[in-house]
Amino acid sequence: MSVLKADDVVKWYGDLEVLRGVTFEVEPGQVKVIIGPSGSGKSTLLRMLATLETPDRGTVTLEGRAPGPGEVGMVFQRFNLFQNMTALDNVMCGLVEVRRLKKDEAKDQALAFLTRVGLAEHAAKYPDELSGGQQQRVAIARALVMKPKAMLFDEPTSALDIELVREVRDVMERLAREGMTMVVVSHDFRFANDVASSVLMMDEGRIVEEAPPDEFFSAPKEERTKRFLALVE
Ligand SMILES: Nc1ncnc2c1ncn2[C@@H]1O[C@H](COP(=O)(O)OP(=O)(O)OP(=O)(O)O)[C@@H](O)[C@H]1O
Ligand SMILES: [Mg+2]
Incomplete structure (x- = not known):
């Protein structure tokens, strides 16, 4: 039984057919790594799986139904944090806005997840006070705090300096070991080799x-x- 499934997904942008019938599934605890040349549709496929966009044909299903908000977590190459909010607020805002948790409870959970990615002491900082690797770990905590059934990563380490790649890779490897279902677009072949169920x-x-x-x-x-x-x- 698959967690996340794309079935014959087709997507057009204008007169460009960007996805030409993609069928693909991830089973519980699997880590699938996607590689391929620029423009081949990797990010577009992830956006479909995250339901940030809708297919022109075909379906995306989570456990056989349409995914709800926060159920599929997404981490982007350029972190996409809210610049006017602290790390803590970035992580807790989904809990308050989407899950409707009380502020205190949301804060406790957000702090727990910031701790998991090694950033408890940076909770009060704004994104521009954090390194790229730290920002990316905040982005991971922000997705994880929603308790997603699957996590998608779009080139999560490719905007990072080489020394910072490792701290993000470590967090991702730990997630994989803990059994998170993951789809990762990445040309980090070492990660793929060590962690992927399939490439x-x-x-x-x-x-x-x-x-x-x-x-x-x-x-x-x-x-x-x-x-x-x-x-x-
Ligand atoms: N919102 C959009 N509107 C129009 N065209 C788009 C849009 N998003 C992507 N495209 C086009 O769709 C094609 C696939 O883009 P996509 O970003 O999925 O590729 P990619 O494999 O992720 O490439 P990269 O490795 O450079 O990130 C490209 O030709 C791109 O220009
Ligand atoms: Mg891309």
Whole structure:
């Protein structure tokens, strides 16, 4: 039984068919890593799975139904925090606005999640007082506090300096070990190798190959995957 499923999803932007019938599912506790060239539709697919956009054809389902607010968490490349709000307020606002929790309770839960990502002592800081790695961990806490059934990450470490990649990768690896269901667009092959249940290659709006990481990286079947891996490595 899959947690999150895209079934024959098609998306057009103007006269460009960005997703050309994508079928894909994640089972509980699986971590799927998506790679592929710029413009192949990776972010568009994640936005569909997060229901930030609606498909022109096909369906996205969470446990067989339409996902509700906060049930699919999303973390973006550029953090997307509210700049005029502290780390704590960024994390608790969904609990207050969407889940309708009382402020005190929301604050307790938000602090617990900031602690989980190692940021308890930074709760009162604004995003521009935090490093990129810290901001990204706030963004992760903000998604997690909603108790999502699945977490989506769109190139979560690619805007970070190399030393900061590790702290975000550590948080993601821990989440994976704890059994979170995850879909991650990333060209961090080390993460993919260590954590992924399978790696997917996207090209021109299609998933062209999916395989466990050892197989995917050492013996890719598709010509397109071979060419892409050669280019990236
Ligand atoms: N809101 C939009 N309006 C019009 N075109 C869009 C929109 N979003 C994406 N596109 C186009 O859809 C195609 C796929 O974009 P998408 O962002 O999904 O690619 P991607 O695989 O995530 O690329 P990258 O690796 O550069 O992030 C691109 O040609 C892009 O220009
Ligand atoms: Mg993208």
